[in-house]
Every structure is written in C-alpha cells, then in structure tokens.
Amino acid sequence: MDHFNLSNGSIHAESVSLEAIAQAVGTPVYVYSQATLERHVRVFREAVSGAGKGEPLVAFAVKANPNGAVLRTMARAGMGADVVSGGELMRALAAGILPENIIFSGVGKTREEMALGLSHGIGQFNLESEPEAEMLSAVASAMGVEAKVAYRVNPDVDAGTHAKISTGKSENKFGIPIDTAIDAYARAAALPGLKLQGVAVHIGSQLTDLAPLETAFGKVGALVSALRAEGHDITLADLGGGLGVPYDPALPLPPSPTDYGAMVRRATAGWDVRLAFEPGRLIVANAGVLLSRVIRVKEGVSQPWVILDAAMNDLLRPSLYDAWHDIRAVKPKGEKAAANVVGPVCESGDTFATARHMDVVAADDLVVFMTAGAYGATMAGTYNSRALAPEVMVSGDQWAVVRPRQPLSALIDAERVPDWLAD
C-alpha cells in the first residue's frame, strides 16, 4: 500500500507514492487528491441538481480547507464559496471563485470585512443579528451600494452531533431565533442599503441523521411563506452544509448525498426559491490524508506508545472533539495490535488514539491519518514552536507542494524584540 489513490475515500494502488512524497517533502505532510475533490463536487451537485428553482448554488465552505490549490479546484469546477472572514474571502477571490457565488457567513463580521465584501459585489451576506444588519446597512449606505442579505435563522433543533460543532440550538451563538424572524425582517426592510433576498440555516457539522435537518428545513419553509405573505421578495434559501462523512469504518455509514438530496427535494417542495448549499467536510474530508512518520515506539503499561512526528498542532480534531481518524501503516506488515498513538507535544491531550487495534508499526515507518482533508491543516497551529505542516496536491501521476514546509526560523524571525530588551 505504498501508492495511493483516495478516489473512494481509502488508499489504493496508484501512480503517486506516499513514500516518495514523504522522502521529498518530509513529514508530517497533508496530501490531497484532486480527482477525489472533483468527484465529490460532482456527486454532491448531482444529488441536489434540480432541487429548488433553477440550479442550486453550491458554495464550498472554505473553512474546511482554504488551501489555494483546493480552492482553485473548486473554482474550476464552478463552485461558489461560503466564507467567514476577510481572509477566506480574499482566498476565494484569488482562486477565481466568482464574487456573485460567494456567501459571507459568521457572527462577527467587522466593518472592514463588510466593506471588502461589498467592494467585490459578493452574492449574499448571511446576517446573524440585528446589530449586524444595522452595521451592514451603514457601511453599504456610506459606500453607495446595496448589500444582498439573508438572515441566518436559528431553528432551535438539536442536530445530534458533537456539542462543539452544533450550531442550531437556541443556546448556540448562531443566527437569530426563528420565532422572532418576521419582526427582524420587517425592521431590516426599513434599513437603507440592504436588499433582503434570502433566508439561511445551518444547524451543525458531521450530521449523521437527516431527521433534524428535515425538521429545520420545515421551519425554514414555513418562514419563507410567512415572509412572502409579508411582502418580502425571498428568492434564495441557503440550507447550509453539515452532511457527515464516514470516519470509522466500524460505524454505520452516514446518509449519502443522494439520500440528502431526496430529503431536500421533499422538504423544499413548493418553496419556489433557488437553493444554496454550503458543504465543506463532504467535499474535502476524504480527499485528504495526513502522512506522518513514527519517531519511536515506547513501552507502555497496557500497550505501546507509538510516537509520531505529527501532533495535536497538526491535526487538532482528536484532542478537541475526541474525533476518531483511521490510522494505517503505509506498508502494513500484516500484523495488528493495540497501541496508543500520540504526538511529541507536551500535553497528555496530544493523543490521536488510545488502545487502538491497528497495524503494528516501528520507528521510521510511515502512517496515514485518513479523512484528514477537512478541518485538518486549516486548524493547525504552531504550539511547542512546531512549524505548520506542508500540503501536497496529487493529480493523476503528478504531484506538487501547494504549501511549502515553513522553516522553523520563520517562526522566530516573525517576532520583534522591543528596544528595551535588545541587550
């Protein structure tokens, strides 16, 4: 298994060798498959094609993986982008994603970020509070332009996912309460510089049950009708992202994009609006792996400690959410045993897996973390003064470094010693 192809979410023989990438670039390194990204885009598009009025806007959630080569792949496939910061907006534009296909989400957009979005004429701002609507109105009016907006509504639905990635309960910071939305729209309609065109919802990520989504969409449908009755010209319903992906092969598969598409069609029948979607994880999670080398194996009480050169700063999900990533040897020896897999960072939480039944590995062996393309490199940090891992894109038999390894000196050189400490 020293060659790889992520085309069905797992490693298979192909013409680019992980060994060769590790040799040339070093480890840890994120490796993405362009063909898999393209296939996931196609599968999702086909699943929702024809739902709603016209063709839906599919806006890749940039937060899942903002790498320029990934975004360029999205742009070439005609995808839009869901962005949550000025930085993500600039990345999406730089990759060639059309401004009219960009949606700006997030509870804390600043005046500067609003002005940036307005200056590029982006497709929609998803507003998450009335003070935000007032601020955008003021910024747009001062610029003499009109902002196309939706309110993101919070439907108070439990998405049944990890508490830290649930966004649609009333106790979450996101959106305006759906019960007060009619009044909020009425007040926003009176503000200059805003064109109220949509409604948005997103109840959480890594969703493995379609029922809460369907409940939330039902509430949004009722709101769309009520807003129409109040005279608002609602033309776009943004149904967010959130569809889960398989991480643990021992668990039942999450609903497929086709199941999701069928539910969407059912839930949105008769809405008579264009639909938008913001998938992130579904597009990129299984198009990427994190490749790491075993530094050494240390004896443990019940099972050995497998110490990798990747750590929580490179892949935060296991520490942050107790997330499960499949960990496989690049060249399995045919033997499996329980091990604790950890990184070198000085935190007990720097643990990728505990008592994991996995390929037996030894010092210098290569391992891969599967399903690491989403919320992997993008959530990395430099804790313990570890440089950010590089990223590589594979396409057929070619591959390229799409973010070089940061030299350790860059971490230090970026800082300044104040005059009074200079000697």
Ligand SMILES: Cc1ncc(COP(=O)(O)O)c(C=O)c1O
């Ligand atoms: C507003 C919004 N849209 C889209 C996404 C993408 O979610 P996912 O990667 O689960 O598809 C998120 C993240 O949860 C989000 O907060």
Ligand SMILES: N[C@@H](CCCC[NH3+])C(=O)O
């Ligand atoms: N970062 C989360 C997903 C958050 C989605 C953004 N709202 C994860 O790794 O699963």
